[in-house]
Amino acid sequence: MEVLAVVMLAVFTVGYLVLAGADIGVGMLLPVLGRDQAERRVVLAAIGPFFLGNEVWLVAAAGVTAGAFPGLEHHLLEGLFPLFAVLLPAWVVRDMGLWLRGRVDAAVWRGGCDAAIVAGSWALALAWGALLGSMLVGGGEAGLNAGSVLGLPLALLFAVHGAGFARLRSAGAVLERARRFPARYGVSAVALVGVALAAGSRLPWSQVVSSGTGLAATAVMTAVLLPLLLAAQALVWWTFRGRVDSPSYL
Amino acid sequence: MDDPLMLARLQFALTAGSHFLFVALTLGLATLVAWTQTRATLSGSAVHARMTRFWGQLYVINYAVGIVTGLVMEFQFGMNWGGMSSLVGQVFGAPLAMETVVAFFVESTFLGLWIFGWGRLNRWLHLALIWVVTLTAYMSAFFILVANGWMQRPVGYEMRDGVAHLTDLGALLTNPTAVLAFFHVGFGGLLTAGLFMAGVSAYHLFRRTAEVDFFRRSMRVGLVTMAAAVFPVVVFGGMQFAYVQPTKQAGTAEAVAAEAGFAARFGPGDYQAPGLAAAGEAVMTLVWSLLFLLAVAALVKVPFGRWLVRGRIFHVVVMAAVPLPYVAMLSGWVFREVGRQPWVVYGVLTTDEALSDVRPGLIAGSFVVFTGLFAVLIVVNGWLLARYARRGPDGARLGAAPPSDGAVPAALTPTF
Numbered sequence: 001m002e003v004l005a006v007v008m009l010a011v012f013t014v015g016y017l018v019l020a021g022a023d024i025g026v027g028m029l030l031p032v033l034g035r036d037q038a039e040r041r042v043v044l045a046a047i048g049p050f051f052l053g054n055e056v057w058l059v060a061a062a063g064v065t066a067g068a069f070p071g072l073e074h075h076l077l078e079g080l081f082p083l084f085a086v087l088l089p090a091w092v093v094r095d096m097g098l099w100l101r102g103r104v105d106a107a108v109w110r111g112g113c114d115a116a117i118v119a120g121s122w123a124l125a126l127a128w129g130a131l132l133g134s135m136l137v138g139g140g141e142a143g144l145n146a147g148s149v150l151g152l153p154l155a156l157l158f159a160v161h162g163a164g165f166a167r168l169r170s171a172g173a174v175l176e177r178a179r180r181f182p183a184r185y186g187v188s189a190v191a192l193v194g195v196a197l198a199a200g201s202r203l204p205w206s207q208v209v210s211s212g213t214g215l216a217a218t219a220v221m222t223a224v225l226l227p228l229l230l231a232a233q234a235l236v237w238w239t240f241r242g243r244v245d246s247p248s249y250l
Numbered sequence: 251m252d253d254p255l256m257l258a259r260l261q262f263a264l265t266a267g268s269h270f271l272f273v274a275l276t277l278g279l280a281t282l283v284a285w286t287q288t289r290a291t292l293s294g295s296a297v298h299a300r301m302t303r304f305w306g307q308l309y310v311i312n313y314a315v316g317i318v319t320g321l322v323m324e325f326q327f328g329m330n331w332g333g334m335s336s337l338v339g340q341v342f343g344a345p346l347a348m349e350t351v352v353a354f355f356v357e358s359t360f361l362g363l364w365i366f367g368w369g370r371l372n373r374w375l376h377l378a379l380i381w382v383v384t385l386t387a388y389m390s391a392f393f394i395l396v397a398n399g400w401m402q403r404p405v406g407y408e409m410r411d412g413v414a415h416l417t418d419l420g421a422l423l424t425n426p427t428a429v430l431a432f433f434h435v436g437f438g439g440l441l442t443a444g445l446f447m448a449g450v451s452a453y454h455l456f457r458r459t460a461e462v463d464f465f466r467r468s469m470r471v472g473l474v475t476m477a478a479a480v481f482p483v484v485v486f487g488g489m490q491f492a493y494v495q496p497t498k499q500a501g502t503a504e505a506v507a508a509e510a511g512f513a514a515r516f517g518p519g520d521y522q523a524p525g526l527a528a529a530g531e532a533v534m535t536l537v538w539s540l541l542f543l544l545a546v547a548a549l550v551k552v553p554f555g556r557w558l559v560r561g562r563i564f565h566v567v568v569m570a571a572v573p574l575p576y577v578a579m580l581s582g583w584v585f586r587e588v589g590r591q592p593w594v595v596y597g598v599l600t601t602d603e604a605l606s607d608v609r610p611g612l613i614a615g616s617f618v619v620f621t622g623l624f625a626v627l628i629v630v631n632g633w634l635l636a637r638y639a640r641r642g643p644d645g646a647r648l649g650a651a652p653p654s655d656g657a658v659p660a661a662l663t664p665t666f
Contacts, residue, residue: 049366053359055321060350062324067347070339077328078606085616088325089623092318096627099314102647103634214340214416218347225351232359239367249365249648 002209005068005219010200011226012064016057017128017192018161022185023047023054024128025162027094027121028155030114033166033177037110038247044098044117045248046169049240051098053233055091060222060229067218071208079142080134087127094120102250122155129154132199139202154195161188171245254610255602258330261617263587265323267580268624272316272631274579277391277436278443279309280384282471284377291377297464300643305447305468307638307648310365315631317358322620324350330613331594332606338414338595341407342397345422349393357386368649391439392432399428401595402586403493414598427493431586434486438582440479441541442575447472448548449572450639455558456565464643469558473568477545477552484538487582495596498523498589512597523589530584537578544571 026033026047034040065073077084097116101109133151134144164185166178209215283306290298324346328335334342363371364379371379400406406421407414416422451469459465496504497512500522512521544567551557551564558564590596594604606613638645 049362052317052362056350056355056358059321059324059358060355063347063350063354066324066327066335066339066343068343070335070343073328073339073343074332074335077325078332078608081329081606081608081612081616084325084329085612085619088322089619091321092623092627095314095318096630099311100630100634103311103638210340210343212340212415212417213419214344217344217416217419221348222351229351229355229359232356236359236363239363239370249368 001215001219002205004223005064005209005215006200006205008219008222008226009061009064009068010197012057012061013200014193014196016054016061017196018189019050019057020054021158021161021188021192022165023051023162024094024121024125025158025160025164026166027098027117027162028125028159029162029166029181030118030121033163033170033174035173037107037114039174040114041102041110041247041250042245043166043170043174044101044250045244045246046166046174048248048250049236051095053236055095064218064222068210068215069205069208070210072203072205075142075204075208076135080131080144082144083127083131083134083148086123087131090120090123090127092120094124098250102247125155125158126152128158132195135199135202136195139204157188157191157195161185161192164188169243171243175243254608254613255605257610257617258605258613259601261613261620262323262326262330264621264624265319265326266587267583268628269316269319269323270579270583271576271628272312272319273391274435274439274442274576275312275446276309276316277387277439278441278475279305279312279446280380280387281440282443282447282475283309284380284384286471287377287380291373297467300464300646301468303646303649304464304643307646308446308450308635310361310648311634311638312631313361315627318627319624329616330606330608331604332608333604334594334599337412337599337604338407341404341414341416341422342400342595344416344419345393345396345400349390349397353386353390353393357383357390360386365648388436391435392428395431395435396423396425396428399425399431401593402495402590403427404595404598409598414595427490430486430490430493434483434490437479437482437486438575438579440475441483442579444472444475444477444479445541445568445572445575448476449569452565452568453639454642456562456569459642461643462559466555466559469568470552470555473548473552473558476541477549480538480541480545484542487538495523495589497521498527498585500525500528516600519592521592523591527585527589527591530581530586530588533581534578534585537574537581541571541574541578544568 026043030040030043034043062073093116097113097120101113101117104110129151130148131151132154133147133149134142135147137147137150138145160181160183163178163181163183164187166174167181167183168185170178210218283302286298286305287302289295290302327346360379361383364376364383367376367379400422403425404414405425406416406418408417409415422428448469449472451465451472454461454465455469496502496508499505505522509521513519547564547567551561592600592602594601
């Protein structure tokens, strides 16, 4: 049961890093990919339909952690409190920038939202880099360590991953700019999976796992529902598979 | 303000309280939007399609702020309340996992599809999406209230080596403090959204809008929803008094006995709920009475459409009443949660023991950051809701055709 729960948590965490990693990366590169506010809106249209469905992977990962590995929640969140205290506000600021940008028709408002998206995406990527680095170096001992700094270059991996995504989704001038990056979505995705699994393998799973009914209910329910969740996501990927050259709701 | 326990409690109260404000409207408004879209899809009528877009726009604005406050809350359990995950996490974590995997994942994925798939998807599929979003939103509320209900009245667990273990999932899921609270909150959400819809419509009718048909229909839907919800709210609220904790009402014989019992088991301390809980109860009851009177007046008026359009005093009353369900919700929530003190999980774990072993400076720092952020979010949300509500149906951007510059959209090229 413990193995099943670890696999489920790995699926959601890796799913988040690969899928949301791309929209975080696009947010980081927003000023580079889109030269003016109108172009930036088209850049955002590339991630628009996806970012909401991408971040739910992390929410589900947090849920599986709470249900199956309550000790890990304690271990990571309390041990790496300062990193989460950066990660969460960054997430909120970035999301609000995305949601609200198209709601007021004024250059100042759009500029402010663009700044929120870019700053939030960078802070989010740096926090993830530091988080993964701390786990890689610290392993069983959660806390800030040398890895917290060594992990910072990982943020660039998110940016490259975002460029790879933009190469698949955008068109015209935005696509030309994305092509200047030596980026391939598949390659950066594999790299993100590798980092996540390496960091995960260092955690003291047997010390943090739940037991009995609580663990079984969480692990089995998640495994049973996983195909349905994947189908829901596949419907989104299929619907918005084309390249974008015009603004969307955001 | 240098007491980390008080700061952490206040931070959680502000996070959960602001989240709750958005959720109440989201739950009810999703239902009303789904209902309106059903009518639009079945009849093909233009006014219902426009109503779906206008009210859907307000729903989406509100949802976006609700989701980020919810995200922060999920992580705050682990950050500020580490003692909770180590001692009771094996029970408390299960409903949280169910909420994210069974409900929220699908809700958010399909909401994105609903927003961005407007005009791209088959209309029946598009309608099915909003119903799935609504249904999963209610499931989400249910699982969260299972977790919260267990904090109020722990069942289905046993303590082994000082750690709570889940023994009976069925008892956890059918805990009366969870099930009754779910219906109480669900109808409360409908009441909130119904009055919101009626209040916005009243504003436009008061201003003698040209969109009379649009807002008369909306006002009727809002008032009927509100009037239908007001009684179930009090019934499911009242039924919960059978399970209310003895220490919540100070001075009774049960309270004194329970306090003595806690002192014997856990050592001397103050086991009486703060007076704020009783104040919350009083405000909630008072506001509900006002809403009940308004519901009676609404029921008299609803059958007469012209009366709805012209009754200017009634318009003002309905507009003024829009905040009332929020006041009732928050004060009822204070009654429930403050009345649980000094316990996180009643009779099992105190808030003091649950507090994370984190430097007080960090807790204070995160308090300042999150409180500031949420204050901005609430103001921005209120301002945007008012702005889009005031603009009327033609201002809705949701589901609008993309602004084209005369360019023909390129053909779809599959990329993955």
